[in-house]
Amino acid sequence: xxxxxxxxxxEHRISLSDFERREIKQTLxxxxxxxxxDSAGRFVVGAAAVAVVGTAAFAALDIYKYxxxxxxxxxxAVSGAGASLKQNVAKxxxxxxxxxxNWVFDGISGLFGDDES
Numbered sequence: 598x599x600x601x602x603x604x605x606x607x608e609h610r611i612s613l614s615d616f617e618r619r620e621i622k623q624t625l626x627x628x629x630x631x632x633x634x635d636s637a638g639r640f641v642v643g644a645a646a647v648a649v650v651g652t653a654a655f656a657a658l659d660i661y662k663y664x665x666x667x668x669x670x671x672x673x674a675v676s677g678a679g680a681s682l683k684q685n686v687a688k689x690x691x692x693x694x695x696x697x698x699n700w701v702f703d704g705i706s707g708l709f710g711d712d713e714s
Contacts, residue, residue, distance in 0.1 A: 613621070
């Protein structure tokens with residue numbers, strides 16, 4: 598249903614005194630401050646999270662630098678012990694115990710991928 602055009606226009610005006618203007622300004626300033634503090638709080642939490650993750654990454658990298666050589670060190674120690682055992686066995690070649698020791702050494706070498714026999 599179409600509306601009839603108005604025959605007159607009524608204007609309502611609200612006038613504020615200095616007191617009301619100050620109160621509204623204080624309220625708006627407080628709301629703006631709260632919004633800014635919320636944003637700053639989120640920024641601080643985000644920055645702290647980035648700092649924690651970055652520190653953890655650097656710590657992991659530092660630990661990796663020390664840990665990565667452990668398998669090679671263990672392999673070198675076991676290989677060195679096996680080579681020493683083989684040299685001692687070579688002195689007693691005809692002995693039955695020496696033959697058994699050679700067999701054990703060959704088994705250890707096979708476990709660690711050493712092709713020497």
